[in-house]
Amino acid sequence: MLHQLAHRLKQLLPRSLRLWIDRHRDRWQGIIKRNYVWLNGRRLKRRPTDVLIQELPPWAVVLSTVAILAGLTLWIEAGNKPLTSLRDVLAALLDRADVIALVSGVMLYLREAPDRRQQRHLEAWKVIDSAAGLSTSYARIQALEELAEEGVPLDGLDGYQADLKRIQLREAVLVEADLREANLGGADLRKADLRLALLQGANLQSADLTEADLEGANLRGANLTRSVLTDVQLRRADLQVAVLQGASLSAANLDEVNLQGADLRGAYLVGTVLTYAQNLHNSILTDAIYDRKTRFPEGFNPDVAGMIRASY
Structure with a gap:
């Protein structure tokens, strides 16, 4: 069921984007298996979904989002009334342009989430490292708790x-x-x-x-x-x-x-x-x-x- 849905959604994408996805499929499958990334000497944990989203270029995120939403919009509109001309198609898409733009913006925000998370982890490590040798540091306690809660290894x-x-x-x-x-x-x-x-x-x-x-x-x-x-x-x-x-x-x-x-x-x-x-x-x-x-x-x-x- 999910495989069929993914295949149908893929067919809604432009041909050039479909070819790009096929060309990079093997690379993606290898990428999502890597759970960690090294940043300034620190091993930071990455979620498989973060890795996959992060590897997509911004234009691919926007284009795929627009294509999928456009396809869904036309499918819904076609069920209400026939779309007999290009003018009808454009009118249906323009009528939902605000929704498409909003969702595209959200997808771009989500794409940058892994970068923000890694930067937050790096800042926490800076706090911990700067407190080395100090007996008391409430900032260090907070930083350690945040890293542990997000599953970041505190080895060594x-x-x-x-x-x-x-x-x-x-x-x-x-x-x-x-x-x-x-x-x-x-x-x-x-x-x-x-x-x-x-x-x-x-x-x-x-x-x-x-x-x-x-x-x-x-x-x-x-x-x-x-x-x-x-x-x-x-x-x-x-x-x-x-x-x-x-x-x-x-x-x-x-x-x-x-x-x-x-x-x-x-x-x-x-x-x-x-x-x-x-x-x-x-x-x-x-x-x-x-x-x-x-x-x-x-x-x-x-x-x-x-x-x-x-x-x-």
Whole structure:
């Protein structure tokens, strides 16, 4: 159905434009598969529709819009009364000229939307880069939130000692980001991609990291008191001397995590995978809660460690 409609609309276009479309079809199919563009050293995400519209020259956008609207106008008018002469055709088109001009203007505006979006992303990165080395910058927080909301990758972000308290970075891509000693207290990092991120000494107190991916991340000495780490991937992460008092680690994967000296007092470890956790016996587990689904290393005795078994 859609293929037939596209074919009919194509037949309404001038022959020269149809030939131009056919000549560039293969190029377009390759273009729309490229999801990113590099702008001043930054990788910016592009939507497939943005890529396709952006590749069309302005004259093609206007001409195709006018041709399609003209064809639809004549089809509608022909249903009301016969168009027996060129004069009737021109009269019908002139009668709808304002609508055709308005829609053409809207299409040109939409064509420039990707350029405006990329420029907005670039300006946001300039704000972030200019705040490097500064502890507090509300403009940086706003810029990061805007980029994350629009799905722009924040790989390798330099946030050393940055004050990012209560920042909203849900589903943000922060692979290998440098967030050492950063203040992320109360931050929303649900489903964030923090693989291999540097978070040594970071403050993540009361932060929400539900379903986040922290595989291979360095959290040595980080403060995760009362943080939410439900269903988090922490495989191969470094949690040495990290503070996780009262943290919720329900259904989290802590396989191959180094827990040497970690403070897990009162932590919620229901359904947590600790089968291959390293140095669990050298961590503080007093009053930590576990259940029958919690998986411990072979030979580990949770009762000896002072843990509490859930009654349900």
